[in-house]
Amino acid sequence: MAAEVKLTFKDFKSDQEVRWCAGCGDHAILNSVQKAMAEMGIPKEKFAVIAGIGCSSRFPYYMNTYGFHTIHGRGAAIASGVKVANPDLSVWVVNGDGDGLAIGGNHFIHLNRRNIDLNLLLFNNEIYGLTKGQYSPTTKEGTKTKSSPFGTIEQPFNPGELVLGAQGNYFARSIDVNMKLTQEILIDAEQHKGTSIVEILQNCVIFSDGVHGFYTDKENKLNRQIVLRHGEKMIFGKDNDKGLILDGLKLKIVTVGENGITEDDILTHDAHEESPFLHWMLISMKGPDFPIALGVIRSVNATVYEQKLNAQIVDVKAKSSIKNVNDLLHSGSIWEV
């Protein structure tokens, strides 16, 4: 449709020096985003990258697109305004777990509820980095941080569960180090019409180093991660022989070839299923009993907010005799003197 746009990831690099700590997971995510955007076929000027406040929120400064580094927690609300005002733009929100789920939690759930067609990247490192190490809404209970020296006493959010609870239609999960998967998801998120939430498990080398280490551990990662792809069997493991089945109302790990289990018994991933229940179980899986689910877990089509708004405008315009402000001023009860 649109004219061919040939861009490379270099076109998306700004002239600003990237100031994240050496070894920070954000570097890998930035590269993934730049590479993915180069492949989207969208002209550079149509990207608007919006962030709140936090380490991850410096993101827009490093992107050679239109960018807006806003205020704490408000990235999603500001991006909503950008997209509603100009639906032609490809709008990206970069949030941390504190920014997006604590101070910005209200905007996060309402964004999902409205289904505005934008993409929100939630960098989840389970810590407040920029303020130097306080627990966040995703910090595991009991974790000792600077503001919880004796361990947190709060239950953490699972971001995907929040998305489902807010009637969200799209949720995907990746890990900073898996750049290929991240790119694949980002391209899918852009193509999905509606609010796309992409959680990226991100490592903070300073304040929560190794927080996702259980899943990224080189030796065991294949047994501790399952990458879900729509239409494919939920199979994982070093030997590609582990699979997920439903056992009553719960998920269960089985081994193909054992106890009469064949590949046919393994669940097939249906990201387009409207009912959120299986998606919920997949999103909630965690170690050590289960692998963590990565990939596009939920991707359901629904009419987007700005389409509905524009449809109303078109409809009302067609029916109204008021075409400009002069008409408006002279509408209703008026009289001549």
Place this chain on the structure above:
Amino acid sequence: MTDKIDKVIELDHVVIRFSGDSGDGMQLTGTLFSDTSAYMGSGIATFPDYPAEIRAPQGTVGGVSGFQVHFGYDIHTPGDYADVLVAMNPAALKANAKWTKQGGSIIIDHDAFTAKNLEKAGYKTDNAIEEDNLGGFNIISAPISSMTQETLKDTGMDNKTILRSKNMFALGMCYYLFDRELTFTEKFFESKFKKVPAVIEANKKVLKAGFNYGYNVQELTPYKVAAAEIVNGTYRNINGNTATAWGLVAAAEKANLPLFCGSYPITPATDILHELSYLKNLGVKTFQAEDEIAGISSAIGASFAGNLAVTTTSGPGLALKSEAIGLAVITELPLVIVDVQRGGPSTGLPTKTEQSDLLQALYGRNGESPIAVIAASTPSNCFHYAFEAGKIALEHMTPVVLLTDGFLANGTQPWKIPSMDNYPEIKAPIVKEGTENYMPYLRNEDNLVREWAIPGMPGYEHRIGGLEKMDKTGAVSYVPENHQIMTDLREKKIALIANEIPDLEIIGKDNGDLLVIGWGGTYGHLLTAVHDMQLAGKSVSFAHFNYIKPLPLNTRDVLKKFKKIVIAELNNGQFASYLRSVFPEFKYQQYNKVMGLPFTCIELMDNFNKLLEEK
């Protein structure tokens, strides 16, 4: 003093106050009366006064809803005290008798003055008139409810529905009393109840029955009220909130930009959101946000994306928006913030009027955070100042707070409809195609305004944000000297708006004993008070501010020619302290009131006369 032999009482202007239970339809009754009066050539001003509760306990003083109409010749306020009070129940009488002129007329619904209702209203005896010492008033005790029932008894309507029309009986009586035509109201019934002809007929019947009742009873002496001197033109009635909404749409049209409103419901500002959400025919996008912060945040996003963006609120909402306003300050994005002020602090008096958000608008943010602040002063000029707010925001790339208040928002007046041909084009400084080496903070040397590149425009990709920006390039900068430069530039940019706003006008001589100063919604009361004093030969003039930050360039010249200056405002002296900080060389006296009510002209004149007498 009314002499029963007189056939007609002639007056320049009359105040009538409709009051009843909040479910009695008094707001509609008052609106219909004022619409008819305006249509017949009267000047009018109205003041609705209603409780915050949607259904306050029935029959109690707390649940009384009132609507005051002032009409006649040269009208600038809804009037201090009523010539005629309509009280549909004992609570309405209890609440409003004190707002009626001595010797004025009070029309009561005789049928509503039952023992139970009297008790609910707090009367100790069965004679409210005697108990409240209302012997000096002309009391017209009319069987309004039962006459309404009688009029509609053959319609087959149930009693509850029938009694809902009793306000139209009272309205009919007032139409007789003030020689008003019924046609304008009858037409209203016809369009409002298009789908239920029975209701049209019932209302018409009751209205007419009330009119005839007025004609037939002896106690009612009709009034002849002077018409206004009205400039020829096309007129409509308008309230402040509608005028504000329309002014914003007008600014968007003249700027050739889409209008986006991100708002959260809050009394008394919500009607602006209602009105804008209705105007999809003009392409207006409204976004009812999840909270006040998302309201302004979405607006800032829309502004970044190239729309004329507005957010509408009242004092508590403005407080929640402060951090985001700061973001619009440092990113130098155009944004209109409408604050319809109400009584504060905290939730305060949501349905009452006050001017106590001025300092919040001027200073209520972290950091050195200057913005433009302007204020409307009549219900209809909310249109003009909303337009101005949009114009200043777009042409100077800045947030602008437009202050109105509950009194302006809900008050109505006839408005000579302006032609949009007479409004200027608004020229936002959108970067011109072909500009090379675009830098987001490169400024126009004359007014220090930066150029605006909008996402979607190829070649001007750039980043802005809440961190301090390097002069010109807009890169993040922590350089101490640069912070000083940018702080000074932001302040100066706002100050330079003064070159484009009109001079402060003096009403009266440009020198004398006393200068009365006001701002915002108190204009009508101050004008009327000063005008009456001038007619009495007093050396008093009046200057009213619509432009608050920056102030008009001639402000000092106006102030210096008077022996005394008094600043009258509905707060504890916020504009006074602002003027003291800008022009410390003058001595300012204050007249303040914080009761959730407008001034009365009488109290203003009393106070100003005292000031004139003091040595």
